[in-house]
Amino acid sequence: MMNGGYCEHCGRTFYPERKYTCPYCGSNEMKRIKLPERGRIISYAVKKDKDAVAVVELSNGCRISGVVKGDRIKRDVKIYKSEEGIIEILKEFDLLE
Amino acid sequence: MRDVNIIGIGAEKCGVSDEDLIDLMAKSSIDAVSDAGNVEIDAIFVGNMASEEFTGKKSIATYLADELGYRGKPAMRIENGPASGSASFMAAFFSVISGFYDSVLVTAGEKMTSVSTEECTEILAKMLHPVEKIHNFTLPTYGALLTRLYMNEGLTRDQLSMVSLKNHRNGAKNPIAHFQKEITIEKINTSPIVVDPLRLYDICPISDGSASVVISSNTQKDGILVAGIGQATDMHAVYQREDLTDLRALKMAFERAKKMAKISIKDIDLMELHDAFTILEICEIENLGLFKREEIAKAYKDGIFEIDGEIPVNTSGGLKARGHPVGGTGIYQIYEIVEQLRGKAARRQVEDAKTGLCVNFGGFGDNVIVSILKRS
Numbered sequence: 001m002m003n004g005g006y007c008e009h010c011g012r013t014f015y016p017e018r019k020y021t022c023p024y025c026g027s028n029e030m031k032r033i034k035l036p037e038r039g040r041i042i043s044y045a046v047k048k049d050k051d052a053v054a055v056v057e058l059s060n061g062c063r064i065s066g067v068v069k070g071d072r073i074k075r076d077v078k079i080y081k082s083e084e085g086i087i088e089i090l091k092e093f094d095l096l097e
Numbered sequence: 098m099r100d101v102n103i104i105g106i107g108a109e110k111c112g113v114s115d116e117d118l119i120d121l122m123a124k125s126s127i128d129a130v131s132d133a134g135n136v137e138i139d140a141i142f143v144g145n146m147a148s149e150e151f152t153g154k155k156s157i158a159t160y161l162a163d164e165l166g167y168r169g170k171p172a173m174r175i176e177n178g179p180a181s182g183s184a185s186f187m188a189a190f191f192s193v194i195s196g197f198y199d200s201v202l203v204t205a206g207e208k209m210t211s212v213s214t215e216e217c218t219e220i221l222a223k224m225l226h227p228v229e230k231i232h233n234f235t236l237p238t239y240g241a242l243l244t245r246l247y248m249n250e251g252l253t254r255d256q257l258s259m260v261s262l263k264n265h266r267n268g269a270k271n272p273i274a275h276f277q278k279e280i281t282i283e284k285i286n287t288s289p290i291v292v293d294p295l296r297l298y299d300i301c302p303i304s305d306g307s308a309s310v311v312i313s314s315n316t317q318k319d320g321i322l323v324a325g326i327g328q329a330t331d332m333h334a335v336y337q338r339e340d341l342t343d344l345r346a347l348k349m350a351f352e353r354a355k356k357m358a359k360i361s362i363k364d365i366d367l368m369e370l371h372d373a374f375t376i377l378e379i380c381e382i383e384n385l386g387l388f389k390r391e392e393i394a395k396a397y398k399d400g401i402f403e404i405d406g407e408i409p410v411n412t413s414g415g416l417k418a419r420g421h422p423v424g425g426t427g428i429y430q431i432y433e434i435v436e437q438l439r440g441k442a443a444r445r446q447v448e449d450a451k452t453g454l455c456v457n458f459g460g461f462g463d464n465v466i467v468s469i470l471k472r473s
Contacts, residue, residue: 014337016228023332043249043341045241046293053232055242055336065232065336085231 002081004035004062013062036060037078041089044073054089101193102320102473104200105133105311108432111275111420114305118145118152118208121307123164126204129309136313139198140171144185144205146178146424150220152208161204178224179373180459181205182308182427183466187326189312199314206307207422217303221423224460226334234336237300239461240374241292243341247376248294252394258285259397260375261298264411267404268418270444273429275304275420299375304420308428310435316473321435324360324452325469327353335461344384346465347456351385354454354467362386365469366450367408367437369430371458372415381456382410404445412437412445427457431468438472 005017009027015035021028036059044054052068056077066079066087080088107128109121116124122143130138143158154160162172177184182205189203209217222235244257262282268274280298288297312323329349332338338345355361362385372378379393387408388396396402402410413419413433416426434453436442455468 023334023337043242043245045238045245045295047233047238048290050233053234053238055341063337063339065229065234065334067232087232 001034001037002079002087003032005030006033013060015062015064035062037080039064039077039079040075041073041077044068056089098194099196099314100316100473101190101312101314101323102316103310103323103431103435103470104136104313104315104317104320105129105131106309106432106435107132108273108308108429109206109306110273111304111306111422111429113210114208116305118148118154118157118206118307119160119164121208121305122157122161122204122206125206125307125309126161126165126202129204129311130202133200133311133313134317136200136311136315138167138170138202138311139200140192141165141167141202141204142185142189143172143174144181144183144203144424144427145174146176146181146207147220148208151211176424178459178464179421179423180427180457180464180466181424182429183455183457183468184427184459186310186427186431186468187328187466190323190326193312193314196314200311201313202309202311203428204307204309205428206425208305209303209422210305214303228334229336236373236461237292237295239335240300240376241295243380244294244299244374244376246342247379250390252379254286255282256394256397257299257375257379258282259394260372260378261285261417263397263403264372264415264417267412267445268414271414271419274414274418275302276414276418295374301373301416301421304422306420306422306425306429308425308432310428310431319439320473321438322471322473323468324471325354325356325358326467327351327355327357328464328466329353331463333460333463335463342380342383344380344462344465346462347381347384347467350465350467354469358469358471360452360469364452365408365454366452367412367434367447368410368454368456369413369433370410370415370456371426372411372417373421373458375417377458378410378415404447409447412442412447427455427466430455430457431470434470438470
Protein backbone atom coordinates (compact mmCIF):
# COMPACT_ATOMS: atom_id res chain seq x y z
CA MET A 1 0.00 0.00 0.00
CA MET A 2 1.25 3.44 -0.89
CA ASN A 3 1.12 6.43 1.41
CA GLY A 4 -0.36 9.72 0.35
CA GLY A 5 -1.52 12.95 1.95
CA TYR A 6 -5.05 13.78 3.09
CA CYS A 7 -6.16 17.36 3.66
CA GLU A 8 -8.41 17.71 6.68
CA HIS A 9 -9.53 21.11 5.46
CA CYS A 10 -10.70 20.35 1.89
CA GLY A 11 -10.92 16.56 2.11
CA ARG A 12 -8.71 15.86 -0.90
CA THR A 13 -5.96 13.30 -1.17
CA PHE A 14 -2.74 13.72 -3.05
CA TYR A 15 0.50 12.00 -3.95
CA PRO A 16 3.25 12.47 -2.90
CA GLU A 17 2.76 13.50 0.71
CA ARG A 18 3.71 17.10 1.34
CA LYS A 19 5.53 18.81 4.19
CA TYR A 20 3.89 22.21 4.24
CA THR A 21 0.56 22.64 2.50
CA CYS A 22 -2.21 20.90 0.59
CA PRO A 23 -1.65 21.49 -3.16
CA TYR A 24 -5.38 22.12 -3.68
CA CYS A 25 -6.34 24.54 -0.91
CA GLY A 26 -3.10 25.59 0.82
CA SER A 27 -4.12 24.33 4.25
CA ASN A 28 -1.46 22.87 6.57
CA GLU A 29 -3.90 20.48 8.26
CA MET A 30 -2.79 17.26 6.63
CA LYS A 31 -2.32 13.68 7.66
CA ARG A 32 -0.83 10.55 6.13
CA ILE A 33 -3.23 8.02 4.64
CA LYS A 34 -2.98 4.73 2.78
CA LEU A 35 -3.89 5.21 -0.88
CA PRO A 36 -6.28 2.81 -2.59
CA GLU A 37 -4.67 0.45 -5.08
CA ARG A 38 -7.33 0.62 -7.73
CA GLY A 39 -8.09 3.35 -10.18
CA ARG A 40 -8.70 4.22 -13.80
CA ILE A 41 -6.42 5.58 -16.46
CA ILE A 42 -7.22 9.22 -17.31
CA SER A 43 -4.78 9.41 -20.21
CA TYR A 44 -1.63 7.68 -21.38
CA ALA A 45 1.30 8.29 -23.70
CA VAL A 46 3.46 5.74 -25.46
CA LYS A 47 7.13 6.35 -26.14
CA LYS A 48 8.91 4.26 -28.76
CA ASP A 49 10.63 1.21 -27.28
CA LYS A 50 9.71 2.30 -23.76
CA ASP A 51 6.94 1.59 -21.27
CA ALA A 52 3.86 3.75 -21.64
CA VAL A 53 3.27 6.34 -18.95
CA ALA A 54 -0.10 7.37 -17.61
CA VAL A 55 -2.06 9.57 -15.28
CA VAL A 56 -4.35 7.49 -13.06
CA GLU A 57 -7.22 8.58 -10.84
CA LEU A 58 -7.41 6.28 -7.82
CA SER A 59 -10.78 5.22 -6.43
CA ASN A 60 -10.68 8.02 -3.82
CA GLY A 61 -10.00 10.72 -6.46
CA CYS A 62 -6.24 11.01 -5.84
CA ARG A 63 -4.29 11.48 -9.06
CA ILE A 64 -0.93 9.83 -9.63
CA SER A 65 1.53 9.47 -12.49
CA GLY A 66 3.21 6.17 -13.25
CA VAL A 67 4.65 3.70 -15.69
CA VAL A 68 2.32 1.22 -17.39
CA LYS A 69 3.56 -2.36 -17.23
CA GLY A 70 2.70 -4.70 -20.11
CA ASP A 71 1.55 -4.32 -23.69
CA ARG A 72 -2.10 -3.45 -23.59
CA ILE A 73 -3.71 -0.45 -21.98
CA LYS A 74 -6.79 -1.11 -19.89
CA ARG A 75 -9.00 1.50 -18.34
CA ASP A 76 -9.23 -0.10 -14.90
CA VAL A 77 -5.89 -0.66 -13.25
CA LYS A 78 -4.10 -1.48 -10.07
CA ILE A 79 -0.97 0.30 -8.86
CA TYR A 80 2.19 -0.83 -7.14
CA LYS A 81 5.14 1.21 -5.88
CA SER A 82 8.59 -0.26 -6.36
CA GLU A 83 11.42 0.15 -3.89
CA GLU A 84 12.91 2.78 -6.17
CA GLY A 85 9.75 4.85 -5.74
CA ILE A 86 8.45 4.17 -9.23
CA ILE A 87 4.70 3.66 -9.44
CA GLU A 88 3.88 0.74 -11.69
CA ILE A 89 0.46 0.72 -13.26
CA LEU A 90 -0.65 -2.87 -13.59
CA LYS A 91 -3.46 -3.81 -15.90
CA GLU A 92 -4.33 -7.28 -14.77
CA PHE A 93 -5.90 -7.39 -11.34
CA ASP A 94 -4.52 -10.82 -10.56
CA LEU A 95 -0.94 -9.56 -10.60
CA LEU A 96 -1.28 -8.38 -7.04
CA GLU A 97 -4.13 -10.48 -5.81
CA MET B 98 0.27 55.07 -13.02
CA ARG B 99 2.03 56.26 -16.13
CA ASP B 100 1.84 54.67 -19.57
CA VAL B 101 4.58 52.27 -20.62
CA ASN B 102 5.29 51.96 -24.33
CA ILE B 103 7.32 49.64 -26.49
CA ILE B 104 9.46 51.99 -28.57
CA GLY B 105 11.98 49.62 -30.14
CA ILE B 106 12.19 46.01 -31.27
CA GLY B 107 14.84 43.67 -32.66
CA ALA B 108 15.02 39.95 -33.37
CA GLU B 109 17.46 37.47 -34.84
CA LYS B 110 16.17 34.76 -37.17
CA CYS B 111 15.14 31.66 -35.22
CA GLY B 112 16.77 28.42 -36.27
CA VAL B 113 20.04 26.57 -36.15
CA SER B 114 22.61 29.31 -35.73
CA ASP B 115 26.40 29.26 -35.92
CA GLU B 116 26.50 32.09 -33.42
CA ASP B 117 26.89 31.98 -29.66
CA LEU B 118 24.09 33.05 -27.32
CA ILE B 119 25.90 36.27 -26.46
CA ASP B 120 26.17 37.28 -30.13
CA LEU B 121 22.51 36.52 -30.81
CA MET B 122 21.58 38.60 -27.76
CA ALA B 123 23.93 41.47 -28.59
CA LYS B 124 22.60 41.72 -32.15
CA SER B 125 18.90 41.78 -31.24
CA SER B 126 19.72 44.29 -28.45
CA ILE B 127 21.58 46.66 -30.78
CA ASP B 128 18.72 46.49 -33.31
CA ALA B 129 16.08 47.24 -30.67
CA VAL B 130 17.98 50.19 -29.20
CA SER B 131 18.59 51.56 -32.69
CA ASP B 132 14.88 51.11 -33.52
CA ALA B 133 14.13 53.08 -30.33
CA GLY B 134 16.13 56.02 -31.71
CA ASN B 135 19.14 55.19 -29.52
CA VAL B 136 17.30 56.32 -26.40
CA GLU B 137 19.35 56.33 -23.19
CA ILE B 138 18.94 52.88 -21.61
CA ASP B 139 18.69 52.86 -17.80
CA ALA B 140 18.90 49.10 -17.24
CA ILE B 141 18.84 45.69 -18.94
CA PHE B 142 16.59 42.75 -18.12
CA VAL B 143 17.62 39.42 -19.65
CA GLY B 144 15.31 36.44 -20.11
CA ASN B 145 16.98 33.06 -20.41
CA MET B 146 16.07 29.62 -19.15
CA ALA B 147 19.15 27.44 -19.26
CA SER B 148 22.35 29.07 -20.52
CA GLU B 149 24.27 26.94 -17.97
CA GLU B 150 23.16 23.62 -19.45
CA PHE B 151 23.04 24.67 -23.09
CA THR B 152 26.18 26.80 -23.28
CA GLY B 153 28.10 26.34 -20.01
CA LYS B 154 27.73 30.05 -19.21
CA LYS B 155 26.18 31.73 -16.19
CA SER B 156 25.81 35.48 -15.53
CA ILE B 157 24.60 36.09 -19.04
CA ALA B 158 23.11 39.49 -18.12
CA THR B 159 26.46 40.87 -16.94
CA TYR B 160 28.11 39.46 -20.07
CA LEU B 161 25.53 41.12 -22.31
CA ALA B 162 25.79 44.49 -20.54
CA ASP B 163 29.56 44.34 -20.98
CA GLU B 164 29.40 43.37 -24.67
CA LEU B 165 26.97 46.22 -25.31
CA GLY B 166 29.40 48.71 -23.74
CA TYR B 167 26.96 49.37 -20.90
CA ARG B 168 29.59 49.50 -18.16
CA GLY B 169 27.91 50.69 -15.00
CA LYS B 170 24.31 50.06 -16.11
CA PRO B 171 22.17 47.73 -13.99
CA ALA B 172 21.58 44.29 -15.54
CA MET B 173 19.86 41.15 -14.29
CA ARG B 174 18.66 37.83 -15.65
CA ILE B 175 15.21 36.40 -15.00
CA GLU B 176 14.63 32.65 -15.24
CA ASN B 177 11.04 31.47 -15.38
CA GLY B 178 11.20 28.36 -17.55
CA PRO B 179 9.95 28.90 -21.10
CA ALA B 180 8.21 32.06 -19.84
CA SER B 181 11.59 33.64 -19.00
CA GLY B 182 11.10 36.07 -21.89
CA SER B 183 7.72 37.30 -20.66
CA ALA B 184 8.92 37.33 -17.05
CA SER B 185 11.86 39.59 -17.94
CA PHE B 186 9.40 41.79 -19.85
CA MET B 187 7.12 41.90 -16.82
CA ALA B 188 9.96 42.81 -14.45
CA ALA B 189 11.09 45.54 -16.84
CA PHE B 190 7.52 46.79 -17.08
CA PHE B 191 7.29 47.10 -13.27
CA SER B 192 10.54 49.08 -13.23
CA VAL B 193 9.21 51.63 -15.72
CA ILE B 194 5.59 51.92 -14.57
CA SER B 195 6.86 52.54 -11.02
CA GLY B 196 9.04 55.39 -12.22
CA PHE B 197 12.21 53.68 -11.02
CA TYR B 198 13.63 53.64 -14.57
CA ASP B 199 12.49 55.52 -17.67
CA SER B 200 13.75 53.35 -20.54
CA VAL B 201 14.93 49.76 -20.29
CA LEU B 202 16.14 47.09 -22.68
CA VAL B 203 14.67 43.60 -22.45
CA THR B 204 16.57 40.87 -24.28
CA ALA B 205 15.57 37.22 -24.17
CA GLY B 206 17.09 34.29 -25.97
CA GLU B 207 18.32 30.75 -25.88
CA LYS B 208 21.02 28.76 -27.65
CA MET B 209 19.66 25.21 -27.81
CA THR B 210 21.21 23.49 -30.81
CA SER B 211 24.58 23.21 -29.08
CA VAL B 212 23.32 19.91 -27.57
CA SER B 213 21.67 16.79 -29.07
CA THR B 214 17.87 16.43 -29.22
CA GLU B 215 18.00 13.88 -26.39
CA GLU B 216 20.10 16.16 -24.18
CA CYS B 217 17.79 19.05 -25.00
CA THR B 218 14.69 17.03 -23.97
CA GLU B 219 16.49 16.13 -20.72
CA ILE B 220 17.36 19.76 -19.99
CA LEU B 221 13.79 20.87 -20.65
CA ALA B 222 12.42 18.02 -18.50
CA LYS B 223 14.24 19.55 -15.53
CA MET B 224 11.32 21.95 -15.29
CA LEU B 225 9.02 19.07 -14.24
CA HIS B 226 8.16 18.00 -10.67
CA PRO B 227 10.52 15.32 -9.21
CA VAL B 228 7.70 12.73 -9.14
CA GLU B 229 7.12 13.31 -12.86
CA LYS B 230 10.84 13.02 -13.53
CA ILE B 231 11.15 9.66 -11.75
CA HIS B 232 8.48 8.27 -14.10
CA ASN B 233 10.36 9.54 -17.15
CA PHE B 234 7.74 12.14 -17.98
CA THR B 235 8.91 14.84 -20.40
CA LEU B 236 7.14 17.87 -21.81
CA PRO B 237 6.12 15.89 -24.95
CA THR B 238 4.59 13.28 -22.59
CA TYR B 239 2.13 15.88 -21.36
CA GLY B 240 1.52 17.01 -24.93
CA ALA B 241 0.59 13.42 -25.75
CA LEU B 242 -1.59 12.95 -22.64
CA LEU B 243 -3.53 16.11 -23.45
CA THR B 244 -3.86 15.22 -27.14
CA ARG B 245 -5.32 11.82 -26.23
CA LEU B 246 -7.93 13.42 -23.97
CA TYR B 247 -9.13 15.57 -26.87
CA MET B 248 -9.00 12.65 -29.30
CA ASN B 249 -11.09 10.56 -26.88
CA GLU B 250 -13.74 13.24 -27.25
CA GLY B 251 -13.64 13.08 -31.04
CA LEU B 252 -10.80 15.37 -32.19
CA THR B 253 -9.50 13.76 -35.38
CA ARG B 254 -5.95 13.57 -36.71
CA ASP B 255 -6.91 15.82 -39.65
CA GLN B 256 -8.45 18.40 -37.32
CA LEU B 257 -5.35 18.50 -35.10
CA SER B 258 -3.14 18.88 -38.17
CA MET B 259 -4.93 22.13 -39.07
CA VAL B 260 -2.87 23.86 -36.36
CA SER B 261 0.48 22.85 -37.80
CA LEU B 262 -0.73 23.51 -41.35
CA LYS B 263 -1.74 27.09 -40.50
CA ASN B 264 1.35 27.87 -38.46
CA HIS B 265 3.71 26.61 -41.17
CA ARG B 266 1.76 28.63 -43.74
CA ASN B 267 2.27 31.74 -41.59
CA GLY B 268 5.90 30.91 -40.90
CA ALA B 269 6.49 30.78 -44.67
CA LYS B 270 5.69 34.52 -44.69
CA ASN B 271 7.93 35.39 -41.75
CA PRO B 272 11.59 36.22 -42.53
CA ILE B 273 12.67 35.41 -38.96
CA ALA B 274 10.88 32.05 -38.75
CA HIS B 275 12.78 28.82 -38.14
CA PHE B 276 10.68 27.09 -40.83
CA GLN B 277 9.71 29.21 -43.81
CA LYS B 278 8.05 26.49 -45.80
CA GLU B 279 4.44 25.38 -46.11
CA ILE B 280 3.66 21.75 -45.42
CA THR B 281 0.77 19.46 -46.35
CA ILE B 282 -1.76 17.62 -44.18
CA GLU B 283 -0.36 14.36 -45.61
CA LYS B 284 3.15 15.24 -44.49
CA ILE B 285 1.92 16.10 -40.97
CA ASN B 286 -0.25 12.98 -40.71
CA THR B 287 2.55 10.66 -41.80
CA SER B 288 5.38 12.29 -39.83
CA PRO B 289 7.03 9.96 -37.28
CA ILE B 290 5.27 9.29 -33.99
CA VAL B 291 7.37 10.80 -31.18
CA VAL B 292 5.16 10.02 -28.17
CA ASP B 293 1.92 8.40 -29.30
CA PRO B 294 -0.40 10.13 -30.25
CA LEU B 295 2.02 13.06 -30.83
CA ARG B 296 3.69 13.18 -34.23
CA LEU B 297 6.80 15.16 -35.15
CA TYR B 298 4.76 17.97 -36.73
CA ASP B 299 2.77 18.38 -33.52
CA ILE B 300 5.91 19.54 -31.72
CA CYS B 301 7.78 22.84 -31.95
CA PRO B 302 11.39 22.72 -33.15
CA ILE B 303 14.54 23.23 -31.08
CA SER B 304 15.70 26.73 -31.98
CA ASP B 305 18.43 29.23 -31.34
CA GLY B 306 17.40 32.85 -31.19
CA SER B 307 17.20 36.13 -29.34
CA ALA B 308 14.68 38.98 -29.42
CA SER B 309 14.70 42.38 -27.74
CA VAL B 310 12.37 45.24 -26.95
CA VAL B 311 12.92 48.67 -25.47
CA ILE B 312 10.14 49.82 -23.17
CA SER B 313 9.88 53.38 -22.03
CA SER B 314 7.78 56.06 -20.38
CA ASN B 315 8.53 58.17 -23.49
CA THR B 316 5.66 58.53 -25.92
CA GLN B 317 6.58 58.37 -29.59
CA LYS B 318 4.32 58.38 -32.57
CA ASP B 319 4.54 54.64 -33.22
CA GLY B 320 4.85 53.61 -29.57
CA ILE B 321 2.89 50.50 -28.64
CA LEU B 322 1.16 50.66 -25.28
CA VAL B 323 1.61 47.84 -22.78
CA ALA B 324 -2.07 47.87 -21.86
CA GLY B 325 -2.27 44.88 -19.59
CA ILE B 326 -0.16 42.14 -18.11
CA GLY B 327 -1.09 39.24 -15.86
CA GLN B 328 0.53 36.15 -14.44
CA ALA B 329 -0.68 33.06 -12.57
CA THR B 330 0.60 29.66 -11.46
CA ASP B 331 -1.02 26.26 -11.17
CA MET B 332 0.05 23.06 -9.43
CA HIS B 333 3.61 22.19 -10.37
CA ALA B 334 2.92 18.44 -10.62
CA VAL B 335 0.66 18.66 -13.67
CA TYR B 336 -0.87 15.18 -13.16
CA GLN B 337 -2.42 16.42 -9.89
CA ARG B 338 -4.75 18.82 -11.68
CA GLU B 339 -8.43 17.91 -11.49
CA ASP B 340 -8.71 18.24 -15.27
CA LEU B 341 -5.69 18.42 -17.60
CA THR B 342 -7.74 20.36 -20.17
CA ASP B 343 -8.57 23.11 -17.67
CA LEU B 344 -5.78 25.70 -18.01
CA ARG B 345 -6.58 27.49 -14.77
CA ALA B 346 -3.39 29.58 -14.70
CA LEU B 347 -4.09 30.81 -18.25
CA LYS B 348 -7.64 31.81 -17.28
CA MET B 349 -6.42 33.68 -14.20
CA ALA B 350 -3.52 35.42 -15.98
CA PHE B 351 -5.88 36.45 -18.80
CA GLU B 352 -8.46 37.80 -16.33
CA ARG B 353 -5.77 39.88 -14.64
CA ALA B 354 -4.38 41.26 -17.91
CA LYS B 355 -7.87 41.95 -19.27
CA LYS B 356 -8.91 43.79 -16.12
CA MET B 357 -5.80 45.96 -16.21
CA ALA B 358 -6.30 46.74 -19.93
CA LYS B 359 -10.01 47.38 -19.33
CA ILE B 360 -10.99 45.42 -22.43
CA SER B 361 -13.08 42.35 -23.27
CA ILE B 362 -12.04 39.41 -25.41
CA LYS B 363 -13.98 40.92 -28.32
CA ASP B 364 -11.52 43.83 -28.45
CA ILE B 365 -8.57 41.56 -29.25
CA ASP B 366 -7.64 41.57 -32.94
CA LEU B 367 -4.91 38.90 -32.96
CA MET B 368 -3.05 36.54 -30.65
CA GLU B 369 0.29 34.82 -30.30
CA LEU B 370 -0.37 31.60 -28.36
CA HIS B 371 2.06 29.11 -26.81
CA ASP B 372 1.79 26.19 -29.27
CA ALA B 373 4.74 24.13 -28.01
CA PHE B 374 2.45 21.25 -28.99
CA THR B 375 -0.35 21.72 -31.51
CA ILE B 376 -2.97 20.62 -28.97
CA LEU B 377 -1.97 23.53 -26.72
CA GLU B 378 -3.10 26.09 -29.30
CA ILE B 379 -6.54 24.42 -29.39
CA CYS B 380 -6.69 24.11 -25.60
CA GLU B 381 -5.65 27.75 -25.10
CA ILE B 382 -8.29 29.01 -27.55
CA GLU B 383 -10.87 27.10 -25.51
CA ASN B 384 -9.57 28.29 -22.13
CA LEU B 385 -9.42 31.93 -23.24
CA GLY B 386 -13.14 31.57 -23.87
CA LEU B 387 -12.96 32.24 -27.62
CA PHE B 388 -14.78 29.05 -28.65
CA LYS B 389 -16.30 26.04 -26.97
CA ARG B 390 -14.44 22.75 -27.35
CA GLU B 391 -16.94 21.32 -29.82
CA GLU B 392 -16.80 24.46 -32.00
CA ILE B 393 -13.03 24.75 -32.41
CA ALA B 394 -12.42 22.24 -35.20
CA LYS B 395 -15.06 23.95 -37.34
CA ALA B 396 -13.52 27.36 -36.57
CA TYR B 397 -10.15 26.13 -37.89
CA LYS B 398 -11.86 24.74 -40.99
CA ASP B 399 -13.68 28.04 -41.54
CA GLY B 400 -10.37 29.94 -41.43
CA ILE B 401 -11.25 31.97 -38.31
CA PHE B 402 -7.64 31.82 -37.03
CA GLU B 403 -5.93 32.59 -40.37
CA ILE B 404 -4.19 35.92 -41.04
CA ASP B 405 -7.31 37.17 -42.89
CA GLY B 406 -9.70 35.47 -40.46
CA GLU B 407 -11.86 36.84 -37.69
CA ILE B 408 -9.25 36.33 -34.95
CA PRO B 409 -5.80 35.48 -36.35
CA VAL B 410 -3.72 33.18 -34.13
CA ASN B 411 0.05 32.86 -34.42
CA THR B 412 0.58 35.02 -37.49
CA SER B 413 4.33 34.66 -36.80
CA GLY B 414 4.09 30.92 -37.35
CA GLY B 415 3.94 30.35 -33.59
CA LEU B 416 6.33 28.18 -31.66
CA LYS B 417 5.70 25.49 -34.28
CA ALA B 418 7.11 27.37 -37.28
CA ARG B 419 8.63 30.64 -36.02
CA GLY B 420 10.49 28.52 -33.50
CA HIS B 421 10.85 28.14 -29.74
CA PRO B 422 14.21 29.30 -28.35
CA VAL B 423 12.65 28.62 -24.93
CA GLY B 424 13.77 31.56 -22.80
CA GLY B 425 13.38 33.91 -25.78
CA THR B 426 9.89 32.98 -26.95
CA GLY B 427 7.97 35.52 -24.85
CA ILE B 428 9.81 38.42 -26.50
CA TYR B 429 9.44 36.90 -29.99
CA GLN B 430 5.68 36.88 -29.38
CA ILE B 431 5.72 40.55 -28.33
CA TYR B 432 7.95 41.36 -31.34
CA GLU B 433 5.32 39.89 -33.70
CA ILE B 434 2.44 41.78 -32.09
CA VAL B 435 4.40 45.06 -32.25
CA GLU B 436 5.15 44.51 -35.95
CA GLN B 437 1.44 43.88 -36.53
CA LEU B 438 0.26 46.90 -34.53
CA ARG B 439 2.77 49.12 -36.32
CA GLY B 440 1.43 47.84 -39.65
CA LYS B 441 4.88 46.52 -40.58
CA ALA B 442 4.11 42.80 -40.80
CA ALA B 443 4.21 42.80 -44.64
CA ARG B 444 2.71 39.57 -46.03
CA ARG B 445 1.49 38.60 -42.56
CA GLN B 446 -0.25 41.90 -41.90
CA VAL B 447 -3.59 41.67 -40.14
CA GLU B 448 -5.80 44.46 -41.45
CA ASP B 449 -6.31 47.33 -39.01
CA ALA B 450 -4.81 45.48 -36.03
CA LYS B 451 -5.23 47.62 -32.89
CA THR B 452 -5.00 45.23 -29.95
CA GLY B 453 -2.94 42.05 -29.62
CA LEU B 454 -2.46 39.41 -26.96
CA CYS B 455 0.44 37.08 -26.10
CA VAL B 456 0.27 33.89 -24.05
CA ASN B 457 3.61 32.54 -22.81
CA PHE B 458 3.80 29.29 -20.81
CA GLY B 459 6.60 28.64 -18.33
CA GLY B 460 6.01 24.89 -18.06
CA PHE B 461 2.97 22.84 -19.00
CA GLY B 462 0.52 25.59 -18.05
CA ASP B 463 1.79 25.86 -14.47
CA ASN B 464 3.22 29.38 -14.87
CA VAL B 465 1.51 31.58 -17.43
CA ILE B 466 2.03 35.19 -18.46
CA VAL B 467 -0.48 37.05 -20.63
CA SER B 468 0.36 40.44 -22.16
CA ILE B 469 -2.01 42.78 -23.98
CA LEU B 470 -0.55 45.40 -26.31
CA LYS B 471 -2.39 48.30 -27.94
CA ARG B 472 -1.66 50.75 -30.70
CA SER B 473 -1.54 54.07 -28.86
